[in-house]
Amino acid sequence: MEKIIGGLIFLSTVLLVQAVEGVIKEKNSGLRKRLRQNFNSEFDFRNVELNQPFLKRLGLPLIRKFADFLAEVIPGQKKEMLQLLLNQAGNPWGLNADEFTALRYLLALLIAILVMILALVFQDNIGSAIVYALFGFWTGRWVPDYYLKKKIRKRQEEISRSLPDVLDLLTVSIEAGLGFDGALSRVVEKYKGSLAEEFERVLKEFQIGKPRRECLRDFALRIGLEEVSTFVGAIIQAEQMGVSMSKVIRSQASQIRARRKQKIETQAMQAPIKMLLPLVLFIFPTLFIVLLGPAMLQIMQILGE
Numbered sequence: 058m059e060k061i062i063g064g065l066i067f068l069s070t071v072l073l074v075q076a077v078e079g080v081i082k083e084k085n086s087g088l089r090k091r092l093r094q095n096f097n098s099e100f101d102f103r104n105v106e107l108n109q110p111f112l113k114r115l116g117l118p119l120i121r122k123f124a125d126f127l128a129e130v131i132p133g134q135k136k137e138m139l140q141l142l143l144n145q146a147g148n149p150w151g152l153n154a155d156e157f158t159a160l161r162y163l164l165a166l167l168i169a170i171l172v173m174i175l176a177l178v179f180q181d182n183i184g185s186a187i188v189y190a191l192f193g194f195w196t197g198r199w200v201p202d203y204y205l206k207k208k209i210r211k212r213q214e215e216i217s218r219s220l221p222d223v224l225d226l227l228t229v230s231i232e233a234g235l236g237f238d239g240a241l242s243r244v245v246e247k248y249k250g251s252l253a254e255e256f257e258r259v260l261k262e263f264q265i266g267k268p269r270r271e272c273l274r275d276f277a278l279r280i281g282l283e284e285v286s287t288f289v290g291a292i293i294q295a296e297q298m299g300v301s302m303s304k305v306i307r308s309q310a311s312q313i314r315a316r317r318k319q320k321i322e323t324q325a326m327q328a329p330i331k332m333l334l335p336l337v338l339f340i341f342p343t344l345f346i347v348l349l350g351p352a353m354l355q356i357m358q359i360l361g362e
Contacts, residue, residue, distance in 0.1 A: 231303040
């Protein structure tokens with residue numbers, strides 16, 4: 058047991074040394090060179106690095122090193138799918154598909170090691186410690202996926218709520234004489250949130266010369282909502298056929314509000330069915346105890362006499 062604990066401690070030390078080595082190499086990165094070009098005086102890189110969170114300073118270099126190793130192992134199709142999910146979540150922590158995969162496995166390995174050490178300390182049973190370590194590895198592997206799905210759902214709900222109002226502002230701006238690009242700029246100025254950030258990204262892609270149709274389709278893929286995909290399809294079709302864009306956008310806003318109303322009504326109709334299980338399990342037994350409890354006590358007293 059002492060050898061196993063010593064080996065785990067040695068492994069943790071090696072990982073920590075690798076992280077510190079990555080931090081040292083980060084100091085000589087392209088960012089430092091660009092900052093030296095922009096600043097004639099000495100720039101205090103140490104304070105900049107120390108102002109960053111501890112986990113970011115030590116964790117990101119280790120994640121990037123492990124991601125370089127996994128980049129050659131993970132299939133390309135799986136990477137594309139994971140990158141799409143990261144885009145739909147708003148790219149949390151600024152990680153790409155390889156780095157997020159590395160984060161999943163490193164977190165799973167760290168939790169497995171900690172659980173195994175605790176199991177060996179308190180139980181002194183190698184078989185049980187291995188089982189607990191496997192469970193800890195599965196938990197660490199599952200937590201990032203759960204966080205990513207939760208982030209996607211929360212972001213899509215936010216975009217879905219703000220989409221009709223944003224489309225109304227687009228319609229008013231186009232009717233006032235602005236072009237589609239100018240209307241998007243007005244939305245970016247007036248609104249804050251995920252949808253405004255995505256429109257800002259679309260504008261930047263317009264400016265660098267990316268085709269408008271491709272920009273809008275990528276915009277719909279990054280969000281992953283049916284309403285947004287329908288809106289983008291209508292915009293592309295209106296542009297191809299020369300239809301008034303303001304009328305198309307106004308119609309899309311009305312349809313989205315109608316769908317939201319239908320969705321809320323459907324959820325309201327499902328509420329009694331969802332309430333049935335808590336009623337049967339928690340409320341009805343309590344009512345039976347309150348109503349029949351005194352009568353049962355009296356019957357027991359009579360039978361006892």
